């Protein structure tokens with residue numbers, strides 16, 4: 001079972017509040033660019049592409065072809081990127097050895113059968129092509145603002161697969177080498193902007209805490225926002241498997 005399923009309300013909330021301005025993603029652009037071999041015809045799979053923001057950014061940043069695959073019809077309906085295919089991590093609508101990299105952004109916790117997904121990625125990726133996973137991992141949340149203001153959301157994060165679990169699933173499927181690095185992003189220009197833009201429906205960890213926990217966290221965040229200045233910089237991990 002996925003942790004949540006994305007209906008139209010969630011998808012609209014995601015499109016409105018989770019798509020980050022590209023100006024805050026320079027470090028991600030640099031970090032991902034280090035791992036992509038770019039030549040004529042390079043094709044990147046964006047798995048669990050959601051509303052397609054990363055697929056569009058990679059197309060513009062790297063000049064590669066990006067094939068977006070997304071199971072939720074509601075998310076696909078908010079995505080402008082093409083090609084955009086319906087499909088699931090465990091059954092990719094792609095031919096063997098056709099992809100030069102796979103990008104999995106904040107989706108690994110939704111995949112019910114990680115081992116099957118790793119095998120399926122091994123099937124569609126060319127030999128040596130990397131799997132690039134952007135995610136918060138259990139125990140590595142200390143530089144992500146959301147978990148500071150909503151500490152109960154750490155309880156939900158503990159249900160996500162941890163680094164060891166993901167590494168072992170991918171090693172068993174034929175991706176024996178891995179590296180991990182935290183990558184900074186500007187999530188909001190200020191704490192006030194973060195508070196203003198926050199939409200619980202767009203964040204799995206916030207959906208799965210209690211209403212009271214959410215209300216308390218929001219009150220803390222709003223009170224702090226009145227006094228704070230400066231951007232909100234978060235660090236999610238980039239896990240690379242080959």
Ligand SMILES: C[S@@+](CC[C@H](N)C(=O)[O-])C[C@H]1O[C@@H](n2cnc3c(N)ncnc32)[C@H](O)[C@@H]1O
Nearest residue numbers: 002048049050072075088089105106107110111
């Ligand atoms: C938090 S969203 C992230 C969307 C996008 N990758 C991004 O970072 O903007 C998680 C996405 O994973 C998708 N997803 C859930 N289960 C999946 C599965 N089994 N295979 C592929 N994608 C899945 C969801 O439908 C949703 O669009």
